[in-house]
Amino acid sequence: MRLRKLLKMTQVQLSQDICTQSTISMIEKGEIKPGLDILYLISIKLNKPISYFANLLLDKDYSYKYSIVQEMEEQTTMQNYQLVYSITERELSYKHTDAWFFAVLKWNYYLSSYKTGIITIDKAILELKKLLEDTKNIILEKDFLKDRVYNTLAFLYATNKNFEFAMFYYNKIDINKDFSVTPRLNQEIYYLRIIYNKSKTYYDMGDLLCSQELIIIGIKKSIKLENMSFLGNFYYYLGLIQERLNAPISEISNSFKNAYYFFKILERTPYIDIIENKKSEYLNLN
DSSP states (O other): OHHHHHTTOOHHHHHTTTSOHHHHHHHHHTSSOOOHHHHHHHHHHTTOOHHHHHHHHHOTTHHHHHHHHHHHHHHHHTTOHHHHHHHHHHHHTTOOOOHHHHHHHHHHHHHHHHHTTSSOHHHHHHHHHHHHHHSOHHHHHGGGHHHHHHHHHHHHHHHTTOHHHHHHHHTTSOTTOOOOSOTTOHHHHHHHHHHHHHHHHHHHHTOHHHHHHHHHHHHHHHHHHTOOTTHHHHHHHHHHHHHHTTOOHHHHHHHHHHHHHHHHHTTOHHHHHHHHHHSHHHHTOO
16 A cells, blocks of 8 residues: 555556456455465556565565665665664664564674674674574575675675685675566666675786676676666776776776766765866866
């Protein structure tokens, strides 16, 4: 009901070509459970994956948990780890019994604790590895949580200059996994983050060719998915690599211009400032 109202859709509009208005009404009141065929059509109408509605049927608190997870993801993207820490600290005090939601909270709690200086990077790594050990694999597989934790561990090890372990965890993630469903699936979009982190780790290791190869994969995937969230980052590092490989000035300029373009669209102010202050000579080339 909440999602339907957010889309400013009436029960009659939702029911059109699916079922009767009274059926929609009974579903929203919890009086009946829809069959898979109706659930599938409702998911198309409301532009949500069918798994979202399946979870709603299985867990009456799913909408609340879903909103919390979305909020944490949005704040993480904006690097607002203090707010993520506050959210996780509050939610963990409620002692949720949902094993998956608890694991998601703990993952974000340890990452944000490190990012805000509350715990050391070594402590964060230790706790995340323990989280993987203590959580059943079937729980970790839900919504690719295991891959997300692997990505965080790899990122932390790379930050700590322990590139061997960083690559160990990156290589546990199959970034070439083939999805037979919609190309807009969140999991595949999240893998853009993993590709970026892994390419940056190769760059920090000095393996410029492996970094460049992954960046090109990331750019192609981003275009295929019609998602620009990491295009600025990919092009920026591509420009850095091209500089170090003494590529033609025109190629370097094109990469930094592309990076600047996407950073401006997404209002990524810190990155815009970096290019304007450190790479401005490339922006002025024709």
